[in-house]
Amino acid sequence: MSGKKHSINNPVKKIEARKNLKHKKKPYREWISLRNKIYLKKMLINILSFIKNRVGISFFDRKNRNLLTVIFLLIFFTLSFLFYEIKVPGSFDSDLKMIYIPKGAGTKRIAQLLYDKQIIKNKSFFRIYARVTGYENDLRAGSFRLSPSYSLSRVADILINASGAADLVKVTVPEGYQIVEIADLLERANLVIKDDFIRFLKYEAQDMFVSRYPFIKFAKDNNIEGYLFPETYFFARDVSYADIVEAFLKQFKEKIVPVWRADEAVKGSPKQRFHFYNIITIASIIQKEAAVKSEMPYISSVFYNRLKKRMPLAADPTIVYALGKSWKNRVTYKDLKINSPYNTYRRSGFPPTPIASFGVEAFKAALNPLKTSYLFFVSNRDRTHSFTETYEEHLKIQHKIKKMAREKTNR
Numbered sequence: 001m002s003g004k005k006h007s008i009n010n011p012v013k014k015i016e017a018r019k020n021l022k023h024k025k026k027p028y029r030e031w032i033s034l035r036n037k038i039y040l041k042k043m044l045i046n047i048l049s050f051i052k053n054r055v056g057i058s059f060f061d062r063k064n065r066n067l068l069t070v071i072f073l074l075i076f077f078t079l080s081f082l083f084y085e086i087k088v089p090g091s092f093d094s095d096l097k098m099i100y101i102p103k104g105a106g107t108k109r110i111a112q113l114l115y116d117k118q119i120i121k122n123k124s125f126f127r128i129y130a131r132v133t134g135y136e137n138d139l140r141a142g143s144f145r146l147s148p149s150y151s152l153s154r155v156a157d158i159l160i161n162a163s164g165a166a167d168l169v170k171v172t173v174p175e176g177y178q179i180v181e182i183a184d185l186l187e188r189a190n191l192v193i194k195d196d197f198i199r200f201l202k203y204e205a206q207d208m209f210v211s212r213y214p215f216i217k218f219a220k221d222n223n224i225e226g227y228l229f230p231e232t233y234f235f236a237r238d239v240s241y242a243d244i245v246e247a248f249l250k251q252f253k254e255k256i257v258p259v260w261r262a263d264e265a266v267k268g269s270p271k272q273r274f275h276f277y278n279i280i281t282i283a284s285i286i287q288k289e290a291a292v293k294s295e296m297p298y299i300s301s302v303f304y305n306r307l308k309k310r311m312p313l314a315a316d317p318t319i320v321y322a323l324g325k326s327w328k329n330r331v332t333y334k335d336l337k338i339n340s341p342y343n344t345y346r347r348s349g350f351p352p353t354p355i356a357s358f359g360v361e362a363f364k365a366a367l368n369p370l371k372t373s374y375l376f377f378v379s380n381r382d383r384t385h386s387f388t389e390t391y392e393e394h395l396k397i398q399h400k401i402k403k404m405a406r407e408k409t410n411r
Contacts, residue, residue, distance in 0.1 A: 093118075093148045098167050100236045101159070102243070103141040107131070110139055110159070119146045119155055126152060140164045143236050168234040173248075175230040175359040176287045181326050182228055182357070186244065191235055200241045208242060213249045215257065218277040219353065226284045226354025227252050255360055256280070263367045270304060270367055283366035284354035288317035291383035296365035298387055301372040311375070313344040313351075321355040381405060 097117050101110055107130045111123040120126050130136045135156060142164020146155055169189050173182055179201060187194040206222045216224055229251035235244060260279075265272040270279055282303055290296045303313055316331045322340035336343070342351045374387040376394035380401060388394045 096145045096147050099144050099146050100238065101139070101141045101144065101164070105139075105141065107136055107139065114146070114155065117146070118148050119150065120152055122152075126156075129153075130156065135160055142166070142234075143168050165234050168236060170232065170234055172232045173228065173230045173357065175362070176356050177228075177230060178321070178326050178356045179225050179228065189235075190237070191239060191244065192241060197241055197244075201245065205245050209246065209249055212246075213253055215253070215276065216249065218275070221352075223353045226280050226357060228357050229255060230357045230359055231255075256363055259360060259363055259367070270369065278350050279366050280358070280363065281350050281354045283358040283363040284356045285313070285315050285317055285351075286365050287358035287362040288320075288356050289315065289385075290362070290365075293361050295385055296362055297368065297370040298372065298374065299377060299385070300365040300369035302374045302377055302387065304369050305373065305375050307349070309375070310348060312346065312348050315344045318342045318344040318351050318355055321351075 097119065099113060099117055099119065101113065105113070107127045111120065111126040114120045114126065115123045129152060130139065133156070139156075139159045140162065142162075143166045144158055144162055144164060145166045146158060150158075169191060171185060171189050171191070173185065177185070179198065183192065183194045183197045183201075186192040186197060201224060202222050205224055206216055206219055210217050216227055219225075219227065228245075228248040231251050233244075233247055235247070260271075260276060263269075263271050270282075282300065285303065286296050286299050289299050303315070306313055319331050319335050319338065319342070320326070320328045322338050322342035323335060328335075336345045341347060342355070344351055372387070373389045375389060376391065377385040377387045378394060378398050378401065380386055386397045386401075388397060
């Protein structure tokens with residue numbers, strides 16, 4: 001026989017053999033399906049072996065087969081339920097909704113808020129999920145954009161990790177602002193009606209918050225001027241007047257009270273000599289007088305030196321406050337004649353209340369004035385002041401500054 005006709009080395013035969021082999025191969029999807037079946041079979045055998053070794057129950061024993069079947073079904077349906085509750089959203093509505101979580105809200109209240117907005121489908125399961133995962137105390141307050149199409153796990157993740165600043169209104173209260181100015185600022189941000197907010201501060205705020213913030217019990221005539229701490233705040237658009245005021249008081253408690261407690265009542269120091277309310281009153285005047293923070297301890301020393309000598313404080317900002325204004329370019333001699341308990345040119349001692357909100361630096365200066373002999377200071381008209389010990393020196397510098405101003409105008 002000829003070896004060439006049937007030789008396996010024949011190139012033509014090799015190509016045909018490869019084609020036939022290629023056509024005999026299973027389709028890719030069928031191969032993957034087969035591979036998954038083998039994997040699942042192995043996994044099932046491993047699980048059964050684990051149960052047999054640890055529990056002592058064999059699936060291959062007919063007596064135990066029904067029991068194990070029930071166990072597997074229970075596990076399967078439990079896992080299916082958990083998957084459904086955690087990963088399957090309650091709706092396919094993809095519209096984002098604004099959800100506001102108030103400060104101090106527990107999981108029960110948060111779950112109710114989310115349920116009312118149709119973000120979650122099961123209040124109880126949300127609470128259980130938060131507790132089991134250990135996130136119960138990590139849910140943030142604030143405003144969040146959430147959709148009914150989000151799964152429960154995604155909703156929880158947003159409430160834990162997002163800033164809570166979605167659609168919040170940013171309001172920056174500068175140091176030295178008075179209640180009237182703060183109310184005007186909030187009204188321009190469309191958060192309050194100015195007159196209503198001022199009435200709330202005057203007639204309701206002190207009684208409402210005195211138990212939580214005892215330091216406001218010293219406010220006279222329900223005037224909590226000075227307690228609205230100047231800071232940048234973020235408020236929800238539907239925030240209540242009470243929540244706004246509490247945000248101010250909370251910052252005051254966190255920023256001012258610790259400084260007061262840390263300061264030692266050394267003999268002769270302001271803390272040893274005067275009441276807390278007197279100190280914050282001086283701090284508010286310092287805040288209004290000082291444009292440069294480095295001058296605050298000097299201005300503070302002038303006021304305490306004058307108090308020690310029983311001299312009137314003679315502070316222009318108190319006159320402006322008595323006039324019912326927040327700012328005045330220049331206080332005139334006519335202004336100094338106003339009959340008001342806030343006229344510190346005609347009355348000795350402290351004015352009845354603080355005259356503005358103040359920052360930490362002003363409060364520190366009120367607690368720790370520099371040791372000087374200064375009794376007077378005058379504006380240099382460049383945001384700084386000149387300090388003097390005698391009235392004669394004070395008048396000389398005043399004359400010099402006025403002369404320089406006239407010469408500058410005539411140029």
